[in-house]
Amino acid sequence: MADKKEILRLQELAHQARYDLCNLCGSYGGNIHMGGDMSMIDVLTCLFQHTMRVAPELQEDPERDRFILSKGHGAACMYIVMALKGFFDYKEICETYGQIGSKYGQHPCKTRLPMLEASTGSLGHGLPISVGLAASARQRGQKHRVFCMMGDGETCEGSVWEAAMAGRAQKLGNLVAVVDRNRQLMTSFSEESVIMEPYADKWRAFGWNVIEIRDGNDMSQIVEAFDGLPKSSGEVPTVIIANTVKGKYVSFMERQIKWHAGSLNETDLQTALKDLDTALEKQRKEL
Template sequence: MAELEDLAFELRSKLLELCGTYEGAVHIGGDLSAADILTVLFSYGLRVDPTDIAAPDRDRFVLSKGHAAVCMYIAMAIRGFFEYDDIVATYGQLDSAYGMHPCKVQLPGVECSTGSLGHGLPLAVGMALGARHRGETHRVVTLLGDGETGEGSVWEAVMAARSNRLGNLVAFVDRNKQLMTSFAEERVMFEPYPDKWRAFGWNVVEVDGHDMGALVAAVDALPDPGSEVPTVVICDTVKGKGVDFMEHNLAWHAGSLGAADLERALAALGASRTKESV
């Protein structure tokens, strides 16, 4: 667990540094809430090989909350898909492989272009169903934000996945309980959230999305891909996690960091790491 915690700290540090060098806004709040989940997936859970990105038996990953692309890029860089400096050099520029939302045409290793919320799970359902028809045994894993699960297309996909007995499909939900301009329950009443997934017949796992041990245990306990029930791992997270002045702060859904803010953010991240390790 210590190694994964170190990698998540590295991811958050690099995320802040990129935010401090990029002149535009980065979706920093939701990136920070998803950092532990993406660290566990790319450095532990997903069966992928950065040196053979087209391996037929690889797991497929779909970033449904496409605005967390920076977090995914850095997780992939840490896993060895490419260099972190490559991201920093061109992030957000015209024709860059590292756009504000992921594009499979621009960046090999990305399985699916995403950005419009509510589309990732339906796409993952199609990928999982296609794999099942071809007799393939890999998993299709997707990461959603809880806000996008207010979209009707998500629940149509949830029903379709269970109807087609897609035990090879796993959805992680970054349940940080914040939308872009409000807290979730103020605009959309999600609760009782896990019960909604259970009502559609999914296997439901609830974890602390910042507890490496819990995340690893959830991955280890996933049903065999040949099973008939899809799984959702609902991760209780904090938007802006690790940077005290960003946590639970609607102003940091997206933003940029000047030199003083970057120094303050890195100091806060270091203090948070020290506090959690005591």
């Protein structure tokens, strides 16, 4: 179990990431996928700042951990979390995000950003890629893990379950899928469109080890889940299901279908930043 100091450090980094994301959304002319960014930002912060062995200087290290953002529409969130780890310059992201020719596209592009492991955006492809990366690591005798971040809606794609079968058959204990279980899709709540529950049992039926995070926006619970991962040398892949809230901590965004993607005017931006400060204050008191 991580100590309080580490949890507080991660909470503050996640708060900074939310702040940076809202400011980017306020300055960018178009829509940003704020809902699913705000739901997964705590998990991404834990991954990049606490769990994964990644850093700009490890880029050429064959045994660095690999991260695939399969829900590629969350690119802005990933750029910002990675900027806080020293991979990118936040100012450059703000000045160029989403523009033609920019390195920071609305979906991640490995050609433009070689430190990414894959280009994503078309949902359902990250887990198949991750299975390949994990199988390759095994063949080379490498010890690192491969982490794949998916949306729960994304797991409606059949390719996800084909990859789940392959990952288990190939005994890839070095593979970790993470599902941002925010229970919303693009235009509806997930259970209105498809029946996902019993969701964890579906993964168990495919032979995976399942770890559920009751509150996937609570840093203590997130850290406990990732710290409790079985050894990567095992034979069973793990899925971490993080129960999160779309738009987390911004009053007018939380659980709002219209905030799958959107842009912030100055008044809304100031409300959002105030909400974030209130949330951090509360987290500090509760820790």
